[in-house]
Amino acid sequence: MRHTIMATAFSLIAAAAAADTPVLSIYSYDSFVAEWGPGPQIEQAFEETCGCDVQFTGAGDGAALLARVRLEGTNSDADVVLGLDTNLMDAAMQSGLFAPHNVTVPELTLPVEWESETFLPYDWGYFAFVHNTDMQDVPGSFAELAESEARIVIQDPRSSTPGLGLLMWVEAAHGDEAGAIWSGLADNIVTVTPGWSEAYDLFLEGEADMVLSYTTSPAYHLIAEEDDSKAAAAFEEGHYLQIEVAGMLAGSDQPDLARAFLDFMLTERFQSIIPTTNWMYPAALPVDALPDGFDTLIMPERALLFDPATAAALRDDAVNTWLTALSR
């Protein structure tokens, strides 16, 4: 305890000594700010040019991040919030806490058009069911999955962003039939976990044949572990997108720095850090600049995505459909 007090005291003194260096405070999710995540490299890269001190703060996952910002309201220390997705964007807009970015957007490499004037995308990925390559009869659609004997593990949409993404995927692909799809899937679902990491671990432990993750997940195993035994199943109805975004807060005391960071976010320097630290597709980097191994991933022919307002409007009904189908 004393150690902590001393450390706090020293950091206060250090902060006072460096008072003329402006601080850019960025809130993000935990795995982004971790030692092995993109955070440290990005901090270093931006500090080389900004003449500022970048400070990352982690807050659980994307949904926890938004809750945190809303709790702090206009008193927030944060200048930039990085790590929301399109399913959270509407609630973030409604909070009135974010300011327009006013950044000239370069050419993006998203599979869809980008329109928001408040949020900018920094990476994206397709949701997909990941399986071992030795799996027999890999299903090619939700209907095939429901008919198969495959055991899957998914995340709870009420506590997990991928979990909510899956609900949106089923809604986007099947609309009114979503309830029937979920009823069909009920006997395939081994269990539902609070977050992505528990589900992925259950799959790696052999508790399930498939897990809801991303089409880019096999790239981690291939590149970081030299293990080519994982693959993502291509579904014929197309795959739902997760686009991760950042925005600056209206209450920021460093608006120019925040804007400079959002500008930097879409440059090659930032974008090239993303693939092998966040294991997603960068939002503004040509395909040929991706690291080796990404070319082995499946590339869905149809990208599914609700705009933020539609996603927000659908959300509660989609969760109720899901609950009803799985509680039987």
Next chain:
Amino acid sequence: MADRAQPLTFQQGLGGCVAAGVALVLLGPLAAVALRAEEAARLTGADWAAIRFTVLQALLSAALSVGLAIPVARALARRVFPGRRLLVTLMGAPFILPVIVAVFGLLAVFGRNGWFSQALDLVGLPPIEIYGLHGVVLAHVFFNLPLAVRLFLQSWLAIPTERVRLASSLGFTARDIRRHFELPMLRATAPGAFLVIFLICTSSFAVALILGGGPRATTIELAIYQAFRFDFDLGRAAMLGAVQVGICAVAALLVLRFAIPRALGGSLDREPMQWEAFAGRGRFADGLIILLAALFLVLPLLALVGRGVDAMAGLPPSVWYAALRSLVLATASAALALALALPMAALMARRTRTGLELIGALSIAISPLVIGTGAFLILNPIANPVALALPITGLVNALMSLPFLLRALLPAIQQAEASQGRLADALGLKGVDRLRHAILPRIWPSLGFGAGLSAALSMGDLGVIALFSSPAQGTLPLEMYRLMGSYRTDDAQGAALLLLALSLALFWVFDRGGRLRATA
């Protein structure tokens, strides 16, 4: 013991103040969340379903944990064998593990791909299905059986030796001894043990969801999670938090009606009860019970060792720093918990007050998410919560372990008061002097056990740090979750093993220290 005629002493006043402070720190955040809510909340049908499921699984889990713990503790109390002490320590481990680690240990044994299913496969049987209500109860028994066994074992060994000897020489049969000594002891210990385990299980979230197999296993804690993060409905979160407090209050009132205070009188500070001499027949049955309990509790730990041992040496430096930070935090938190628990337990030993019992149990019932968020709301206008993340985590961890510490200390203090209280009164010993000369020398083992439990729980608990932390101040459990969240499963398993080893070591050092101090 309920000596109301005496005026309040300084020591009792202190106990009251501490209890009031604890209640304030626990309920203040709940009030802060409620006040911040923009509109009044109503509980939905889904919330009521969550409340029903929560209470049902907690009742089953607590009943089964306590029911199974009695024969196990009895067998352990009656038999002396080499390695018994080590086995008792190891069997305590599941209780102090972070839940997610314990779940993976359990799945390695009882999962679809676990050892049990693999063994069944060898003889041509299908794998066992662990997901469902039975899985939730199995996991909760796995976590809480160790606590119940320890509480009962302590009580068994605290039955005054000379009384049993006297009874035996007067011709008491084994049945008489059971009726006059063992049953009253169970009557005094079991309700408290049932209450804490019931309350632990009511705040379950990840375990219930993962092993429950889906949204049917939605608990109140998950509903609170949803209210905070999915709906940002602070009113509903506060309402559900209040429901948790209500369940705690009702459970505590009901249970305390059944509890009778221990009335065994004092002993003459002799060696702990040697039950071996009175155990008589049943050697084989006792051995079998101990073996089965040990297999159930220790096999999943072995699985965790197997999974993590390769990765442990190559863990990233941040994990080692986090381990150091966690050790300091756990020790500080245990010291604080002791400082809070001693005056409270001293007061509870002298006067039976339901309010005190309730405060003493409250911290396990209230959602850490509510406490953390409330603390954040209170602190944010006056200080930077991120800079205070570690002290707040230490404080909350201390409060979370308080109920267990009280359960461990209370019987020992009651016994010390029973044997030394009158002498101390006659000598006019009060306050600190009474504690130092009459009470402390007799409660060292319980103090060591309680401090060890508190430190180990703090070490393994993710706690409120997950709500507001900067990358540089992660604790070991938080680092482990971060590793899990970035595909680094092997490193996460290494970190989990490190956590298991450090938690057990902390517990062992305090527990052993207490016992050595007692015999010194």
